[in-house]
Amino acid sequence: MTRSEKSIVALSVPSVEAATTAPDRVRRQRKRRPRAILVLASFWLGIVLFFAIFAGVLPLASVATPVGDSGQLPSLGGQLLGTDVLGRSILSRLAFGGRISLAVGVIATLAGLAVGCLLGLIAAYFKGVVGTVVDILANTVLAIPPLVFLLAIAAAVRPSLPTLVFSLALLNIPTFARLAKANALAVMTREYVLAAHAMGASHRRVLFREVLPGLLPPVLAYAVVVMASMIVAEGSLSFLGLGVPPPTPSWGGMIAGAKSDIAFSPWPVFAPCLAIFLTVFALNVVGDGLQRRFVLKDSAL
Template sequence: MKNSTTPTTTAPVPAVVEGPAPPPPAETAAPPVARAKRSRTILVKLAIGWLAVVVLLAVFADLLPIPGYDVRIGRPAMGPSWDLASLLGTDGLGRSTLSRLIYGARVSLAVGVVSVLIGMVIGGVLGLLAGYLRGGFEKVVTILTDSLLAYPPLVLLLAITSTLGSSLRSLVISLGLLCVPTFTRLARANTLAFAQREFVTASRALGGRPLRIIFREILPNVVLPVASYAFVMAAVVIVAEGSLSFLGLGIPPPSPSWGGMISAAKDRLATQPHLVFIPAAAMFLTIFALNVVGDRARTRFDVRESAL
């Protein structure tokens, strides 16, 4: 007798298609992020390098082998040549454009730095006191700050400079007063945030006086965002100084400034455009570098603040 067996059927095995495995999402997203970060790093280094060159040239202008900014070296509106004194040509009075550009950088940077320091010190102190003391003092500071911010900046500058006269001191004072409201609001906002921190509460519970808490506990933390914003404000001040010099209310001649150089050469734009474009390019690169460095500084502060 034969054993009968039931035939069994097996399901067909699907064929495996060989091919490269798709890369994980992280591998496809990492290179663009890395390239963007590398580009930002290179841009920041270039900005810092440009600012370092401008500052060094402005500080050591008297030691450079260039003529004085008011010395005539050739015929008016002469084109660039290989001679160092006339490397960028001459202006409408035959003076070295390179020399006036370097000495103009000294004036523009001095106005920007000193004005921002005045605004940062006065505005920072007012913002610290208003943010910590609160009450009536805060209301008075807020009203004054909002009133100055509501007034058109250019009109305010024109009013102050026309009253005090066209001089370096009056220009620095007027631009410094214009910076005060911005730094006041910035310092007040950061003071309000840090005044609720545990270390401030502990210092207050241990009997610390208000002034000691403000300048020993809160001030070191508020300095970082205020100082990082100072680069952006310096760029704004340089633009304002150039605008006033272009309107004839800035640094009086023969002292050079970038805005004054542009204003003096605006009538020669059709025939000698380099007299306008050279100081305009120097101002543009300096303002752009200050904004790049300021953004980088604020980014570093934000990262540090989030890690607290």
């Protein structure tokens, strides 16, 4: 083969490096995109948590006292996020309202998780009559439409923050009980749990030292997503007048208080809606990331 023929063959056959690096580059770019979104979501949640925790320490205006003209738009020279129809600082109300909305989401989720995990763990371990009773109770609560359930509680008891948290936590218990039971049944077949049984470990030790740590990671990842839905539920109930009563600010209460003036002053409604959207979106992104990580860990076991 002549030199010219060799050069033609070399040009016509693509190099192995070019063929292999292109898919790898695309794969790396796809991995970077979700990671960048996860970083941005975590950054936003950090900002929300910072303002919610330190709202009482930061130099913010009063949530009840007017600080300027009504309906001011955001500006660097005046109020950073503007004012509502009563002239109150939207930034202050978002910070203190975020504290209420996050508290409802976190406490209702953790309370439902604690009770639901305990019931699901007991139902999976003892089975029989205990498991049947837990399943019947969970199915009974799940059969009730959530909005009807919340409206009934609001009609029977005066709306307040403890009532709202209790109602939402009660709705979370059956879901966490089912999830905990399904994961507990899978964990109970693993070798270290069977070895604990063979060594004569007590029921309490097997339940809380062997089974519970194995089912917590996926349940906690799901709890982040549930927390997002609890924030949406708080906003929806406050919009209907069934949430935290005024003058205590919450994101849903801010929307409800400004909805009648949305035609000529939309910003006081748009600001809390945007805060709810970004927070719920960020929680869902973080929850999905945690679920993917736990799935990879389980597949490696």
